[in-house]
Amino acid sequence: MSKTLVLAEKPSVAKDIAKIIGANDKHKTYFEGPKYIVTWAFGHLLTLKMPEDIKPDWQQWQMATLPMMPQDIGIKPLPKTRGQLKAIGQLAKRPDVSQGVIATDSGRAGELLARWIFQWIRFNKPLKRLWISSQTVKSVKDGFNNLAPAKKYDLLYESELARTKADWLIGLNVTRALTVKYSDNLNAGRVQTPTLNLVLQAQQKAETFVPTTYYSIDLNYQNESGSLVTKHPMQFTDHQKAEAFIQQLNGQSGSVISVTTKEKATPAPLPYDLTDIQLVASNRYHFSAKKTLSLIQGLYEVHKVVSYPRTDSKYLPQDVASTMKDRLQAVAKFDKRAQAYIQTGAKITKPGVFNDAKVTDHYALIPTEEWPNFDRMDSDEVKIYDLIVDRFLGLFAQKHVTQTTTATVAFGQTQFNFKQTTVKQAGWQAEGDTNKAGVDWSHIKQVKGNFQIKKQLTSAPSLLNDGTLLAQMEKSNLGTPATRAEIIEKLIKSELMERRGHVLAVTPKGKQLLELVNPSLRTPELTANWEQQLEAIAKGQQQPQIFLKGIAKDTRRLVNEIKDSKAEYKDFSITTKICPECGSKLRERNTRDGKIYVCSNPECSYRRRKDPKVSNHRCPQCHRKMEIIDGKNGSYFRCKYDGTTEKMMDRKERHKKVSKQEARRLMQKVNQDDEPMESPLAAALKAAMKNQ
Numbered sequence: 001m002s003k004t005l006v007l008a009e010k011p012s013v014a015k016d017i018a019k020i021i022g023a024n025d026k027h028k029t030y031f032e033g034p035k036y037i038v039t040w041a042f043g044h045l046l047t048l049k050m051p052e053d054i055k056p057d058w059q060q061w062q063m064a065t066l067p068m069m070p071q072d073i074g075i076k077p078l079p080k081t082r083g084q085l086k087a088i089g090q091l092a093k094r095p096d097v098s099q100g101v102i103a104t105d106s107g108r109a110g111e112l113l114a115r116w117i118f119q120w121i122r123f124n125k126p127l128k129r130l131w132i133s134s135q136t137v138k139s140v141k142d143g144f145n146n147l148a149p150a151k152k153y154d155l156l157y158e159s160e161l162a163r164t165k166a167d168w169l170i171g172l173n174v175t176r177a178l179t180v181k182y183s184d185n186l187n188a189g190r191v192q193t194p195t196l197n198l199v200l201q202a203q204q205k206a207e208t209f210v211p212t213t214y215y216s217i218d219l220n221y222q223n224e225s226g227s228l229v230t231k232h233p234m235q236f237t238d239h240q241k242a243e244a245f246i247q248q249l250n251g252q253s254g255s256v257i258s259v260t261t262k263e264k265a266t267p268a269p270l271p272y273d274l275t276d277i278q279l280v281a282s283n284r285y286h287f288s289a290k291k292t293l294s295l296i297q298g299l300y301e302v303h304k305v306v307s308y309p310r311t312d313s314k315y316l317p318q319d320v321a322s323t324m325k326d327r328l329q330a331v332a333k334f335d336k337r338a339q340a341y342i343q344t345g346a347k348i349t350k351p352g353v354f355n356d357a358k359v360t361d362h363y364a365l366i367p368t369e370e371w372p373n374f375d376r377m378d379s380d381e382v383k384i385y386d387l388i389v390d391r392f393l394g395l396f397a398q399k400h401v402t403q404t405t406t407a408t409v410a411f412g413q414t415q416f417n418f419k420q421t422t423v424k425q426a427g428w429q430a431e432g433d434t435n436k437a438g439v440d441w442s443h444i445k446q447v448k449g450n451f452q453i454k455k456q457l458t459s460a461p462s463l464l465n466d467g468t469l470l471a472q473m474e475k476s477n478l479g480t481p482a483t484r485a486e487i488i489e490k491l492i493k494s495e496l497m498e499r500r501g502h503v504l505a506v507t508p509k510g511k512q513l514l515e516l517v518n519p520s521l522r523t524p525e526l527t528a529n530w531e532q533q534l535e536a537i538a539k540g541q542q543q544p545q546i547f548l549k550g551i552a553k554d555t556r557r558l559v560n561e562i563k564d565s566k567a568e569y570k571d572f573s574i575t576t577k578i579c580p581e582c583g584s585k586l587r588e589r590n591t592r593d594g595k596i597y598v599c600s601n602p603e604c605s606y607r608r609r610k611d612p613k614v615s616n617h618r619c620p621q622c623h624r625k626m627e628i629i630d631g632k633n634g635s636y637f638r639c640k641y642d643g644t645t646e647k648m649m650d651r652k653e654r655h656k657k658v659s660k661q662e663a664r665r666l667m668q669k670v671n672q673d674d675e676p677m678e679s680p681l682a683a684a685l686k687a688a689m690k691n692q
Helices: 011-021 079-092 108-120 137-145 150-182 192-207 239-249 274-285 289-301 318-330 336-343 379-393 466-475 484-493 508-516 524-538 544-564 651-655 660-670 680-691
Strands: 003-008 030-032 036-040 046-048 075-077 097-103 127-129 213-221 224-228 253-266 400-411 414-425 446-448 451-457 497-500 503-506 574-578 585-591 594-599 607-609 613-618 625-631 634-638 645-647
Touching: 003 011, 003 079, 003 108, 011 030, 011 036, 011 097, 011 137, 011 289, 036 079, 046 108, 046 150, 075 079, 075 108, 079 097, 079 108, 097 108, 108 150, 127 150, 150 508, 150 524, 150 544, 192 466, 192 484, 192 503, 192 508, 192 524, 213 239, 213 414, 213 446, 239 451, 253 414, 274 289, 274 379, 274 466, 274 484, 289 379, 289 466, 289 484, 318 336, 336 379, 466 484, 484 497, 503 508, 524 544
Parallel strands: 003 036, 003 097, 097 127
Antiparallel strands: 030 036, 046 075, 213 224, 213 451, 224 414, 253 400, 253 446, 400 414, 497 503, 574 585, 585 594, 594 607, 613 625, 625 634, 634 645
């Protein structure tokens, strides 16, 4: 009987798919059943070749070899996952395997990942695609019943391949040119550099901001304040002028010249796309973009309670409409509003959300039909799930209706507006709305002047956080929903950007990079143009070869601009500390284990920690954790509280295992029955008898 080889993106997904399609026999690198063999990748198993893999001359970072423009870049296996790649190849060659199924993430990156694997193993059998937006049992079964030929997604693969090659050409060439020119590790790229510039622009506005004092004038009446009607809210920058203005009105009575009432109906917002929920999670919970994506990925893959995370759409296809009641029932125990909507017929109040034309690769983030098990979720996952459910329930909710009454009081040509807003229908904003009794302006004709001057101060522009940066990246068409979070983390890791509490700021090194890099790389226009072309490739409207020809031209221009640049660079990471081995200055670097000092001399390998690392080893005196100190004769433990020191075993000693023979001899020694233990009292008596 012939079988189908299914390739999932990671082991956990493969396990879930295997269970659903009946591949229950577990093996080291795959699951097998009567009809299917399910294997997995570990994310990417292959990558584009590095320059040194293509030409030996490119191994050395030299300006003379730039730009590097290979005819064919080619791919190579990642060293740590070669075993799994070989296992997939062996499964593919089995005579009972008649076809393959790509079951990686349904998106550009997942498509490229799988295509590279099937190309590498030279898979020459029919290939199909599983394209699903959730990993529930129903969704997976429906997906396998409606497999599409892989050729249907060829253009998606071509688009992502073109993007990957473009990043190679621009990123590696510009980074090498900057690094060689200025003798420091300076990473630049077509997306990350304009993203860094967005952060700097906000930072410069905040740093150069000078607060301005001004004075506002209010009219007080029965515990309500009316604001002065003016085209220039900051017209009074001097307190005396504000007082003089009031003096002209004092003693007068104002006339109520108009009372108008307007009603406003606000529909619930559409469901989230990835960028939108990352923005909200950043503002509300101070989650980084990467953390939010990771949490949603867990809700999607592990708990199976939300749809595909990496989506840029807020709309749903028409065929999802029939599942809405089931999804509503799945969240009924989590949110009491869902039960009320079920009782009233689960009627959608925003039918416009169903729009096939506005659904891209995946539809909006909504709950699946799977009932959530909160015992298995952590608190942060519940917070994100709550956000998704709340937006989903808005599709069944009535509009939020408010009524605003505006009363205008005139003192000659000077007017003040009083505004009262009441909620007529809470709708989707049911919680938190309170109405208070206000002035009934319909019966009031005159108002006695009772004015108040308030001192105001203009507020500084805010620095960007993960959420607001993501919104600007989306607006500027920088990256995709799937890649934006990783771009932010890459900028931080390369020390070009840093987190200051919950906001982002450019480091001195990042500011230097933006001064040195090509002007066209600082702005989003170039990348936005590239993204439009990539989208056109995915739609079959442009050939990837034409796009890459333009990228090659841009690469040559950018490298030549760097070569000809007269700009100077100052390495802010260089400290005043001196290397004890060669006398050069030490450079400060950030690592996963904290800050370290490394020698700025490329020929010297000296390095040490800036601050001692705190170990899990406890002080024998005070039982607090001890620091690891790098001494001349090796590392040792030291307690910073009482000064106690202890020798630190080297790695071989720490990891040395006791052999079975040694363990047996030790156990025999401990358990010797023929040598009864002598008590201290018996030993003392024996010694006393000998002395007599």
